[in-house]
Amino acid sequence: MMPYLAYFGQFLILFGSVFLFLGALGIFRMPDFYNRLQAGTKASTLGVMSLILGVGFVEPEWLVKSIILVVFIGIASPLSSHALGRSAYKNNIKPFMKTKMDAYEEVSQILPEEEEKV
Amino acid sequence: MNIVYLISIILIGIAMILGFLRLIKGPTLADRVVALDTMSITVTAGLTLAALYFHRYIYVDVALVYAVLGFIGVIVVARYLEKAL
Amino acid sequence: MTSKPSKLSQWVYTFGMYLLIWYGFTTSLDVYELATGVLVAVILAFFTLSITKSGMSIFSPVRVMYMLQFIGVFFVALLKANWDVAKRVINPKLPINPGIVKFQTQLRSEFAQMVLANAITLTPGTVTIDIIDNWYYIHWIDVESEDPEVAFRAIAEPFEKVLLKIYQ
Amino acid sequence: MNTLALILLILFSGAIVAFLSEKVSKFLPSLIAFISITAAGILFYTSPADVFNFKLSMAGLNFTLKIDEFSRLFVHMIIGLSWLASMYAVGYMQNKERQGTFFFNMLLSIGGMLGIVAARDLVSFFVFWEIMTWSSFLIVVWTGADFRRTGIWYMVFSAMGAYAMLMAIMMIYSDIHTFNIDEIIAAIAEQRLPHLVEASVLLLFGFSVKAALMPLHVWAPNAYTQAPAAYTAIFSGVLSKMGIFGMALVLLSMLKFANPADFSLVYINGFIGQILAWLGAITAAIATLYALIQTDAKKLLAYSSVAQLGYITIGIAIGTPLSVMASLFLAVLHALFKGTLFLAMGAVERQAGTTDMTKISGLIRRMPWTFFVTLVSIISLAGVPPLAGFVGKWMLYEALITNGNVFMVVVVFFSSTAAFLYSYRILFGIFLGQEEDDTAHVKEAPLSMILPMVVMALLLIALGTYPGLLFDPIAQGMTVLGFENVTWQMTVLSNVWGNTVNLMYISTTIGVAFVAALLFLTLKGRKGSRNVGTKDISTSGEIPLEHENLTYQLDFFKPFERAASPLYRRKMTKIYDDLSNGLDALFDFTRKIYTGNGQTYALYVVIFLVALLIYVQNTL
Amino acid sequence: MSITPVHYIAVPLAAAFLIPILSKFHKETARIIPGLVFSYFLVISFVLMRQVSNTGIISETIAGWRAPWGINLVFGYFSGFFATLMSVIGFLTWLYSYRFKLVDSKPAMSYYILLMMLVTGSIGIVITGDIFNMFVFLEIVAISAFSLTSFYPGRDGAEAAFKYLLIASFSSFLILLAVLLLYTQTGTLNIAELSTKVHLIPQSLKLTILVMFVVGLGIESELFPLNGWAPDAYSQAPAPVGAVFAGVVVKGGIYATMRVMFTMFDINEMGQILLILGLITTIIAEVAAIKQTQVKRMLAYSSIGQMGVVMMAIGIGTEDAVFAALFMMFNHAIIKGLLFFSTGFLLHNSLTKTIAEMKGVAKKFPVLSFMFALGSFAIVGLPPFSGFWSKLYFLMAAADAKLFSMIALVLAVSIVEIVYYFRVVGVMYYHQPDESLPTKQPGLNAYFVMGFLAALIIGVGVYPDLITNFLHAAAYELTHKTEYVQTVLTQFVR
Amino acid sequence: MCSFDYQTIMSISIYGSSVVLMLLGLYAVLVKKNLIKIVIGLSIVDSGLHLLFVAVGYLHNGTAPIFSPEAVDKVNQMVDPVPQALVLTAIVIGFATTAVALSLVIRLYKHHKTARIDQIKSLKW
Amino acid sequence: MKRFLVIFLMLALGFYLIQALHFVPFGANRMGAPADKKTVAAFYLNETVPQTAVANVVTAIVVNYRGFDTLGEVTVLFLATTGLASILYKRRDEEETERVSKPSSTILQTGAKVLFPLVVILGVYVFVHGHLTPGGGFQGGAIIATGFLLMLIAYQKYHLSHSMLTWVESLAGILFVSIGLWGLITGGTFLENSWFPKGTLNSLISGGAIPIIYIAVGFKVAAELTGVLDILLSTKDDKSASNIQQ
Numbered sequence A: 001m002m003p004y005l006a007y008f009g010q011f012l013i014l015f016g017s018v019f020l021f022l023g024a025l026g027i028f029r030m031p032d033f034y035n036r037l038q039a040g041t042k043a044s045t046l047g048v049m050s051l052i053l054g055v056g057f058v059e060p061e062w063l064v065k066s067i068i069l070v071v072f073i074g075i076a077s078p079l080s081s082h083a084l085g086r087s088a089y090k091n092n093i094k095p096f097m098k099t100k101m102d103a104y105e106e107v108s109q110i111l112p113e114e115e116e117k118v
Numbered sequence B: 001m002n003i004v005y006l007i008s009i010i011l012i013g014i015a016m017i018l019g020f021l022r023l024i025k026g027p028t029l030a031d032r033v034v035a036l037d038t039m040s041i042t043v044t045a046g047l048t049l050a051a052l053y054f055h056r057y058i059y060v061d062v063a064l065v066y067a068v069l070g071f072i073g074v075i076v077v078a079r080y081l082e083k084a085l
Numbered sequence C: 001m002t003s004k005p006s007k008l009s010q011w012v013y014t015f016g017m018y019l020l021i022w023y024g025f026t027t028s029l030d031v032y033e034l035a036t037g038v039l040v041a042v043i044l045a046f047f048t049l050s051i052t053k054s055g056m057s058i059f060s061p062v063r064v065m066y067m068l069q070f071i072g073v074f075f076v077a078l079l080k081a082n083w084d085v086a087k088r089v090i091n092p093k094l095p096i097n098p099g100i101v102k103f104q105t106q107l108r109s110e111f112a113q114m115v116l117a118n119a120i121t122l123t124p125g126t127v128t129i130d131i132i133d134n135w136y137y138i139h140w141i142d143v144e145s146e147d148p149e150v151a152f153r154a155i156a157e158p159f160e161k162v163l164l165k166i167y168q
Numbered sequence D: 001m002n003t004l005a006l007i008l009l010i011l012f013s014g015a016i017v018a019f020l021s022e023k024v025s026k027f028l029p030s031l032i033a034f035i036s037i038t039a040a041g042i043l044f045y046t047s048p049a050d051v052f053n054f055k056l057s058m059a060g061l062n063f064t065l066k067i068d069e070f071s072r073l074f075v076h077m078i079i080g081l082s083w084l085a086s087m088y089a090v091g092y093m094q095n096k097e098r099q100g101t102f103f104f105n106m107l108l109s110i111g112g113m114l115g116i117v118a119a120r121d122l123v124s125f126f127v128f129w130e131i132m133t134w135s136s137f138l139i140v141v142w143t144g145a146d147f148r149r150t151g152i153w154y155m156v157f158s159a160m161g162a163y164a165m166l167m168a169i170m171m172i173y174s175d176i177h178t179f180n181i182d183e184i185i186a187a188i189a190e191q192r193l194p195h196l197v198e199a200s201v202l203l204l205f206g207f208s209v210k211a212a213l214m215p216l217h218v219w220a221p222n223a224y225t226q227a228p229a230a231y232t233a234i235f236s237g238v239l240s241k242m243g244i245f246g247m248a249l250v251l252l253s254m255l256k257f258a259n260p261a262d263f264s265l266v267y268i269n270g271f272i273g274q275i276l277a278w279l280g281a282i283t284a285a286i287a288t289l290y291a292l293i294q295t296d297a298k299k300l301l302a303y304s305s306v307a308q309l310g311y312i313t314i315g316i317a318i319g320t321p322l323s324v325m326a327s328l329f330l331a332v333l334h335a336l337f338k339g340t341l342f343l344a345m346g347a348v349e350r351q352a353g354t355t356d357m358t359k360i361s362g363l364i365r366r367m368p369w370t371f372f373v374t375l376v377s378i379i380s381l382a383g384v385p386p387l388a389g390f391v392g393k394w395m396l397y398e399a400l401i402t403n404g405n406v407f408m409v410v411v412v413f414f415s416s417t418a419a420f421l422y423s424y425r426i427l428f429g430i431f432l433g434q435e436e437d438d439t440a441h442v443k444e445a446p447l448s449m450i451l452p453m454v455v456m457a458l459l460l461i462a463l464g465t466y467p468g469l470l471f472d473p474i475a476q477g478m479t480v481l482g483f484e485n486v487t488w489q490m491t492v493l494s495n496v497w498g499n500t501v502n503l504m505y506i507s508t509t510i511g512v513a514f515v516a517a518l519l520f521l522t523l524k525g526r527k528g529s530r531n532v533g534t535k536d537i538s539t540s541g542e543i544p545l546e547h548e549n550l551t552y553q554l555d556f557f558k559p560f561e562r563a564a565s566p567l568y569r570r571k572m573t574k575i576y577d578d579l580s581n582g583l584d585a586l587f588d589f590t591r592k593i594y595t596g597n598g599q600t601y602a603l604y605v606v607i608f609l610v611a612l613l614i615y616v617q618n619t620l
Numbered sequence E: 001m002s003i004t005p006v007h008y009i010a011v012p013l014a015a016a017f018l019i020p021i022l023s024k025f026h027k028e029t030a031r032i033i034p035g036l037v038f039s040y041f042l043v044i045s046f047v048l049m050r051q052v053s054n055t056g057i058i059s060e061t062i063a064g065w066r067a068p069w070g071i072n073l074v075f076g077y078f079s080g081f082f083a084t085l086m087s088v089i090g091f092l093t094w095l096y097s098y099r100f101k102l103v104d105s106k107p108a109m110s111y112y113i114l115l116m117m118l119v120t121g122s123i124g125i126v127i128t129g130d131i132f133n134m135f136v137f138l139e140i141v142a143i144s145a146f147s148l149t150s151f152y153p154g155r156d157g158a159e160a161a162f163k164y165l166l167i168a169s170f171s172s173f174l175i176l177l178a179v180l181l182l183y184t185q186t187g188t189l190n191i192a193e194l195s196t197k198v199h200l201i202p203q204s205l206k207l208t209i210l211v212m213f214v215v216g217l218g219i220e221s222e223l224f225p226l227n228g229w230a231p232d233a234y235s236q237a238p239a240p241v242g243a244v245f246a247g248v249v250v251k252g253g254i255y256a257t258m259r260v261m262f263t264m265f266d267i268n269e270m271g272q273i274l275l276i277l278g279l280i281t282t283i284i285a286e287v288a289a290i291k292q293t294q295v296k297r298m299l300a301y302s303s304i305g306q307m308g309v310v311m312m313a314i315g316i317g318t319e320d321a322v323f324a325a326l327f328m329m330f331n332h333a334i335i336k337g338l339l340f341f342s343t344g345f346l347l348h349n350s351l352t353k354t355i356a357e358m359k360g361v362a363k364k365f366p367v368l369s370f371m372f373a374l375g376s377f378a379i380v381g382l383p384p385f386s387g388f389w390s391k392l393y394f395l396m397a398a399a400d401a402k403l404f405s406m407i408a409l410v411l412a413v414s415i416v417e418i419v420y421y422f423r424v425v426g427v428m429y430y431h432q433p434d435e436s437l438p439t440k441q442p443g444l445n446a447y448f449v450m451g452f453l454a455a456l457i458i459g460v461g462v463y464p465d466l467i468t469n470f471l472h473a474a475a476y477e478l479t480h481k482t483e484y485v486q487t488v489l490t491q492f493v494r
Numbered sequence F: 001m002c003s004f005d006y007q008t009i010m011s012i013s014i015y016g017s018s019v020v021l022m023l024l025g026l027y028a029v030l031v032k033k034n035l036i037k038i039v040i041g042l043s044i045v046d047s048g049l050h051l052l053f054v055a056v057g058y059l060h061n062g063t064a065p066i067f068s069p070e071a072v073d074k075v076n077q078m079v080d081p082v083p084q085a086l087v088l089t090a091i092v093i094g095f096a097t098t099a100v101a102l103s104l105v106i107r108l109y110k111h112h113k114t115a116r117i118d119q120i121k122s123l124k125w
Numbered sequence G: 001m002k003r004f005l006v007i008f009l010m011l012a013l014g015f016y017l018i019q020a021l022h023f024v025p026f027g028a029n030r031m032g033a034p035a036d037k038k039t040v041a042a043f044y045l046n047e048t049v050p051q052t053a054v055a056n057v058v059t060a061i062v063v064n065y066r067g068f069d070t071l072g073e074v075t076v077l078f079l080a081t082t083g084l085a086s087i088l089y090k091r092r093d094e095e096e097t098e099r100v101s102k103p104s105s106t107i108l109q110t111g112a113k114v115l116f117p118l119v120v121i122l123g124v125y126v127f128v129h130g131h132l133t134p135g136g137g138f139q140g141g142a143i144i145a146t147g148f149l150l151m152l153i154a155y156q157k158y159h160l161s162h163s164m165l166t167w168v169e170s171l172a173g174i175l176f177v178s179i180g181l182w183g184l185i186t187g188g189t190f191l192e193n194s195w196f197p198k199g200t201l202n203s204l205i206s207g208g209a210i211p212i213i214y215i216a217v218g219f220k221v222a223a224e225l226t227g228v229l230d231i232l233l234s235t236k237d238d239k240s241a242s243n244i245q246q
């Protein structure tokens, strides 16, 4: 039983690090802010969750704490992505190129351009 | 060293570098923060892996704290960008 | 959540959750550790009871089952979507058609709304920008349709279905 | 308790009591000052000479005070003049505000002077010097009329002098690790004082300031004028003599004891002496020129004081027995007659409200006693027989000629002749001539003021008749300085080198002629005079060609002033003004280093850090 | 429980933590408790100084670990001099500001706590035997000082405090870096042990460390060109705090410089540099002072000038010079205290605090004006006031080192000093008063404080032996470090 | 590998990054006009220094100086604990300083309506 | 011009820093073998467990060997809060000006509510186990404060009880000093640890007074940092931090 769990854990670690890599690659390559947000944070989150869970499987004594960590990241990471996306939008960082649709425009209170350059 | 860990470490290292490049490049503050967010997640992963590699449970605690602080840091910057601070 | 949970139920729920978290951190059943945990949980529960909305009813077997179902649904979606991201990252020339769409949710619980929002955010291609008066505003990397109904079905429907069952 | 310490204690604690007693009564401070000085005087004159010896070990330093025969000469002057002036001050200061401060400072400066002449170590000397300086400063600014020009200048010049002295003291200390003057003299004799020349020059610089030698005199006329007259008498009479005392200490006591084998030192001594003598001569000449054109009597006397200190310096600087004796004689006399004159002018100022000679005249009838003491002092000042001023000057001529300084004699002769011209103006400007309408109410000063002046005038007359009265103490004092065989007779001064001057003949001859002339003129004038307007100059029978009014009161020396205008053009004060403006601009430029920008300060820090690193790593 | 040096720290800290609670119940505790603490400082100082004179240097261990394993506190003549001086100035400042009517209780509480900690931190610098611990105390002082500098509402206080903070951050940075480098080379942080081990450091690194200390501590000691913050901070802080800056805070910086340069290293390594820096500092500060129109700013520049002279004395490095430096610091503390205290009331209602506003104040405030004048006379070094002796001893030390050109420059600069102090005195006494400025009369407590300082100035001036023996012992102790090192490394007080 | 061994690379990267951080922070402090940026610069300087603290305590193949059950026998491998203890203090102090700095910035901005340091100089000369 | 000067200065400074670090080879052992106890570090590594029964050597140093530093450090924080309160103090009439409300999304608010207890418990865990794991009073306190920070920025009007903060920080501080003084009173030294049973290594109850002190420090730091953050976040009208930074 033990070695199989460890092998599964190692698989998860490998899987996770690949996605961490992909996430970073997305951050690096994507053309605009929202795409980076999309590509980067998600893959990274999946990656880190997988990796940490993997570590928990490799060292079963650590599993509980790994799960705590995973749960935390599972809640926190999308929250931060959301907060970043919202603030970027409010800060006038417009979606890249040919945006056809902006349902948020009418309800959001976009901050005015800085009137005073200090 | 286990080949899995080696590959993982290399991948994580490359991920760090890529994130760092974006951090430097920007162009907007929001972009940098996204890069920072990704990097902090990657560091959390790296710390957990290090705990495994050095076989020290206590490093997981470090990872946990790092994750919390990184998260709140990003939230703060996000709110700052909204000029809510 | 339709009815407000009783004070005691709230207490027990909050205390239990906190003690669970404490155990998660310590992963130790040492008497002193647990005693400390109880102390911490009681004190913290005393101060944070006002922000807790749930009670013990959340742990009814049906709900727990649906929760597990939600996790399953979520993980499938997560894997699917991450595959999509992987493709995009490797070949960023894939068709993108970004935009912000909106749809209405039937969820009323704040927590459920947050879970849905997070689930949407975590599945790639979409980021929840805001929730205003039960309307979700979603940044969608490849807008398939501007119609709220269609968008809802494409983005949120599977999650919401399960969530509604848990929080009804 | 040591007598010397007791005397100083009486004066200093009297000062504090006087200061505090103002709260009780306005009148009290002056009384306490008078009593303190009287007590100090009684103590001094009733104690045997050998008790004035005080040693104190404190703060790792040894302080020695001792009154020897030479200092005793000065103590007489200080106590005598101060006592009379404080008696005068009781009346003079009546009804004035802030008397506590005045008498506090007066007593302090008197104590300071006593300390100076008694000090046998340089630290005590300096301490008393500074106490004397700042207390006199506080009196100078006491009236508050012109703080900047008078007060600050006095303090700045005094500080320059004091710090030059301090520098010298430190140089001596670095060589022999002592401040004791006797040990220093011994070290000089043994050639153990490498910094002797620099130290001497610096010390002399410091003393020159107090003696108001050119070009360090600019503070003096204002300071003498602004201080209340009761104090100016002391100020000009003895306080300025502290400079002379110091010069004597350096030139005659310290340098003279240099090992005769040390030729360079002897040569330098002579050289320094020569320079100082010439400075004295120039001071005398130029101050006389300025005295001539003053319209304010006190200012005139102030310039006159500067000039007189010039002569006195010459004698000390030449350093022959006769010249030193002449100087000391003149110093005592100057204390007497200038003291009297300032007191008299104080009386005039108090009674008539001003000493401006263009505003008052003909006070002889209102203030006859004052006129009398003024007359006596002026005759003494002008160096006219029969009074003692003549004796002093004659001795000085003699000394200069014997020493071969013929040209200097010419300068001194010019000054002393001119002294007659300007002092004559006081007499006429204030006391003689026709009375102004608005001085009709003027009354004679109260007795407490008249009395000291009369005493001093009588002393002047006595000394003129019997100059020998002074020769004894002076000669005794000079033995301390190493002039051991100076002997004297009533009328003939002689010394080992055999110069003989028969003073009695000359003095009697000129004296008789002078008295005769005076009687003649007075009697003649009384017969045929008539009253005209005070500004009417046609009485002299000439038609004025210019628009100036050339009465005695107004612009009397205008033609002379115009003729001598090149001499007046470059004013020393202007040079100092330019200097201080220049410094001011430099300071203003420098302080802009503090730009107010915190970032600039941070930049300074980093620049400094890097510079220091580079310096340290590459040189140490 | 006998009195030990740690009482200097533990008691005020306990008090500081208590005050916020107690003042919830009774507002007055916020100003009374610091007073009790300051009084206790006096007791500690007295008891410990007696103990030192009986048994020599006291080395107290903290947490039961003897040096170098634990932090230790050292109290000898040298530290004792500073600690006592700081205690006295602290107490007087508290007494002086006892009757301050602060608008409401909250800022008042901050004021008294910060004031107490400013003094406590400075005493901590002085008694600690550990270099890193010294850094911590420097920071306690710094943080309190920033807040007190900006205590008065309005923009200028904040500006001054920001500049102070900006420059002080460089100081923290450099000191911390230097401590780190020292640690890497010697493996210890104890000053006594460091002094036995600094010879192990390679020369070039040692010089770098020394430069960092010179600059870092130079900022605290107000050396030019590191002192841009000082005039602003002195002039913007409340007047009694100005007195504490001059009498306590800067002394902490100088103490640290001396401890590092004499005990840890050898003064000869940096003496020349300190000497020249001190000279430049003096010249520039006095030159800037004469151009000031604000009284407190003038006093600030004057303080900097005095510290420059102190630094010169330190740079000379002989026992006599150290003695002179200590004497100068003593005088500076009491005289500047008197000047700041009298200015505080003379310019109480003034917004601009300019010299011109002191026109004729002597008529209205004869005692205060007398105090200011007395301070002016003393600070420029006129006998028979205490300032004269320190100047004399400094000059003697400099003369011993044959530094005649320096003596000449210092004396020349003293003339500048005389001019600007006497100018103010002149304005106070010899100008017509401006009737429009109603000013607050000081209370009995302020009069007592000023009277005490004036008595001290005159007392020491007339009889310097009141303190010279003590200062000689302190100077001897600093320049002969063997006893210090021996005591710290072998003595274990439990 | 070639001439750059592992240790050199680590040394360069860790020491290098701490030095670079310090210098970048200092640069910001000295050049940036905005008060906030200056405060951030100060924090960056602090961070560089704190990194250096930890770095100098490092031991090759070292482990944390914590005798947790799995490491009770690793005493010879443990890194220097002292700089870590010191850096804790330094960090807290740095935080306190930053907090005070920010509060001062807020007050300055309120009164001067600007955060440019070169315009905030009412106290000078 | 100035920029070039600064760049030059930075390069020069960098040169000398690197020159200095040249004498500090990275990763080299400068402590000597712990058994030698020649340096303080070696002493600590070797002696911490027998002397204090604390697993985390850094904690033993911070709280015990160099506990005096820690007391100072806590004081610095205390002074920062005190100072901040006075620097940003507003009289009551000024206090009315409220900042422009820019509320966060309900998602963030709910998330903050969910994560807040987790973060606080983490903080408590970190300072309670300061002697066992890499952590301690400062770290734990800081984590708790970030929890409050999360609440403060998610809910702009989140109301903190200042009285509560004052009580916590004061009592914690008094506890710290009292433990120190207790050593003195019982005839030992200030901050003496030996009067308290050591306990067994690697259990919660070990290290004598060290965990107690660290818990006090944790509470104090949490209260102080929270206070600082609260003051900084709540003292702005229209001059928000975002505006200053332009």
Ligand code: NA
Residues within 6 Å of the ligand: E138, E139, E142, E168, E169, E171, E172
């Ligand atoms: Na500092």
Ligand code: NA
Residues within 6 Å of the ligand: E169, E172, E173, F046, F093, F094, F097
């Ligand atoms: Na700092």
